[in-house]
Amino acid sequence: MxxxxxxxxxxxxxxxxxxxxxxxxxxxxxxxxxxxxxxxMAEVLRAMDALLTAARRRVARPANWRPGERVVIPPAVSDEDAKKRFPQGFETAELASNKCYFRFTKVN
Known part of the structure; x- marks a missing residue:
């Protein structure tokens, strides 16, 4: 190119x-x-690690994510399914309308 x-x-x-x-x-x-x-190359490795985690755990990594930080549970995963898949629990960030906006959890 x-x-x-x-x-x-x-x-x-x-x-x-x-x-x-x-x-x-x-x-x-x-x-x-x-x-x-x-x-x-550090960004390439970070992106590859994020892609692998997303494929294995069905989570998303926020920008500038580092190992040990929280990940985002995608909206397509129901609360029931999230509770089963993440028994350690998850935090919910809500909008002023009290609607769930983001759900965060930690993964190993």
């Missing part, structure tokens, strides 16, 4: 693209790094 916006006087420069493919053979995540931008 050629970066049309980058030309250091010596011609076109290549972009770096990274695609993470799941076991179902679908692209789960894509990174595109312009030629002038270094890659952040």
């Amino acid at each position: 050629i970066d049309a916006d980058e030309d250091s006087g010596g011609g076109e420069l290549p972009n770096r693209a990274l695609h993470i493919v799941g076991l179902d053979k679908n692209v789960k995540l894509s990174f595109l790094f312009p030629a002038c931008t270094g890659r952040n």
